[in-house]
Amino acid sequence: MKIYHNKLQQTLSQGFKPVWLVFGDEPWQKNDSLAQIKNHAQQHGFSEIIRFSSDNKFDWQQLMDEYQSMSLFASQRIIEVEFTTIKIGDSGNKALLALSEVIEKNATLQDVIFIFHGPKLDGPSANRKWFKTLTQLGCYVPIYDIDIQALPRWLQSQARYFNVNLAPELSLLLIELFEGNLPALAQELQKLSLLFPQNQLISLQAAEQLVIKQAKFNPFQIIDALLMGNCKKCIAMLDQIQQEGIAPGQAIWIFHKEINQLYAMLDKITQGKTLNDIYKEYRIWDKRKPLYQHALTHISLNNVKRAMSRLADIDLLSKTNSEFNAYILLADLCVTLYHGETMQHFSLNYEYS
Structure with a gap:
């Protein structure tokens, strides 16, 4: 069977399942799913955990040997298998199919639980016979990223x-x-x-x-000042986080997100949308509306376009040239949003300007 993370606790309470498969890349849901499964099993007497990590050279026969062996420490065991790659080859496919047959024959014993987990499965891997067979014996929990809507x-x-x-x-x-x-x-x-x-x-x-x-790094510390047009404060904050050792890429990402949103909002204004409609569409809460009202009435669409262009250049320079201080370039960006007509005449290449 296949379920999602939010149904895991309910499914665990419905009875014993010999196989659990947890595959995906989002870390919190994945770790939480594994923890829930193990905690539930341990509460029901599965006190020993045997762990394997598979790679291209993994001997899949180890799983069968472990499953069929007698434990010296506990009558009920959890066998955890981490897939470092989902490409397990024909040997892995055959071994897991053989293991599935033995698990199905011994289903009434309820003395071993298998937990298989790894990265996100692609289409071909999810259609492999070993995976479909194990899913029928137990439960598959696919882990997907939680987007902003969810x-x-x-x-x-x-x-x-x-x-x-x-x-x-x-x-x-x-x-x-x-x-x-x-x-x-x-x-x-x-x-x-x-x-x-x-x-x-x-x-x-x-x-x-x-x-x-x-919070290790708070975007409001700079973005609020930026929206209010307080460029001096923005520059002081940029200097502060540089001293704290914050990677420039983090600050660039935050500016990129905010400036792109400002562009979209200003573009909608030119199309005739009201500020209230825009606040609703972008989920701007009451406390932040004055900030955006100031920005949207003091920043021109042309200056946002100039800022977007300069930000792309800053991103490239920060990744390809160690001679430039990305925080000085970001200070230029803050000023460009409000005074782009002047700043466009100054080159970001301050070594030669």
Whole structure:
């Protein structure tokens, strides 16, 4: 059978399954799935874990030998197999098919659980006979990335799990800060569950400073100043994070995301859309509307285009030429957004300008 991560606990409670397959690349869901399966098994007496890691030279017969051997330590065992590659060849395919036959014959014993896990499966691998056979014997949990549309549902689900009651604006802040980093977001929820009483509504004001203080790198520290046109403050912050050793690529990514959004918003204004329509489309919460109102009324579409072009050049220079300080170039970018007509006459190649 095939299920998704959010149905795993329910499926575990429905009874013994000799085989679990967890494949995908998103780390938090993958680690959480493996932990849930192992914890559930250990609660039911599977106290010994034997681990294998397969590569191109792996001897697949080891799995059959281990399965058929008698354990010296426990009557119930978990055999965990990590696939470092999903290309297991004909020998792996034959060995796993043979193992499947033996598992099916001994299904009533319920003394061994296999956990197979690895990277995302491609189409041909998912259609291999070994995989289909093992899936029929047990349960396959595919792990997919959680995109921005699904992230609010995931956040609320995890908040309920930790008995954390998030105010809507706090949820938006967490999504902005930790999008693309589920492990860090889950850790933040755990921290909030320890610091606030169960089910107490946690407001943005109550948690904002705590969250921002603990975040390794907070985009609002620079983006808010940028949206308000405070270029001097932006430059000071860029200098600060450079001193803290933050990789330029992180800052470039944040600027890229924000400037592209500003371009899209300004383009919609030229098409006749109102600010309220734009705020709704881009999910701009009330507290941040004044920031965007300032930016959208003080930044021209032409200057955003100039900034996008210069940002592409900055990204290239930062990756190909160690002679340039990417933070100086990003300071130029901040000024370009508001004074692009002047900055376009200055070259980013400051060594020769």
